[in-house]
Amino acid sequence: MSYADVNGVRLWYEIHGTGRPLVLVHGGYGAVEMFAPILAALAERRQVILVDLQGHGRTADVDRPLRFESMADDIAALIRHLDLPEADLLGYSLGGGVALRTAIQHPGLVRRLALVSAPCKRQGWYPEVLAAMATQDEGVAEQMRGSPPHELYTRVAPRPEDWPTLWVKTGDLLRQEYDWSAEVAALAMPVLLVFADADSIPVTHMAEFFGLLGGGHRDAGWDGADRPAARLAVLPGLTHYDIVTSPALPAAVLPFLTHEVRPPA
Template structure:
């Protein structure tokens, strides 16, 4: 357990296991502890670097908005801080946005990329999810104190009184429109997309995302020679909210990282 001083931020991280480095990036209003269900399996074969993003978990907030582009720079700065030339990266939801932006902005720093349950544009979410994002505000922070995510935040945060600030910043972030489709084709790192079959991301968007990475555009052929380096996994019975506990997640991710 340690902190790295990067970009004016005291970024909290933990290391588990040994082997090729794998950076894990959690979802919004969460912390690295979200990966607890699969951390033991990953750490058996990897040097896992578990990070708390800006304003989340044990990383105190700073005076700047929450943006995947800025947090991506933080993570690449952490990789350099650890003396690594590059690392594999796995992100969930907001953390997947950060991992995607890190790969686009710093392609030399990411060897393999795993994106769990996130779209590449805001319209990729189901409409009711977008509507819920639009209803979020700093004023909803008080009501959210009855949720498990607040218990996690209040237990870990250096300044638990910043809870309304985090919710306000997340609400502002989630109201931002974005579309990264033009940049997806620049990704050269092998990428694995993972979704649940009952995800908050629309199924047709999953396929569009996979296609932008070069996947599913042609028959692979009897010898597999036409197969893309991108991979797509849809886990049965999983939603956006429980996919990190899905039994098949670690078993899907590890072979891809090792291949």
């Protein structure tokens, strides 16, 4: 457990287990503790590196907006800080956007990419979810006082008084339009998409995202020769809010991280 000074941010990270490195990127208003329920299962097989994003958890905020692109640069800088030639990435929700941008902006550092409950464009969320994102500000931060995310933030943040600022900056981030479809289609590393069957993202977007990665266009053939490098998992009985704590998540992710990828014909 330590800090890495990267890009003007003092980034908190933890390392658990041994083996090939796997970086976990938490969701909005969260911290490394978000992965606590599945950490043991992952660390049994991998060297798991958890990181608190800018303004989250033990990483203090700095004088710059929250943006997927800048936080992706932070993740890449952390990988370099740890002298890793490459790493696998798993990002959940907002952290999925950060992990995806890391793969887009720094493809040489990402061996495999697992995205959990994250779209590739802002309009990939349900309309009611976008409407809720648009309201996130100091007032909502006040309403969230006493909630589990606030209690964790109060306990670990270097400046607990920054709680309202986190909501203002995150709200500004979530109101920014983006569509990374063209960049997704150009990704060369294997990608796993994981969603809940009652996610905040409609099944139509899950299929669209998978299609951009080469999935869902044809039968794989009796020997699987035409299987795409990308994979799609829709986990039953889960939602956007509990998928990250389910044992079904590492059960889906770990085989993807270790399966052999056939070279293109």
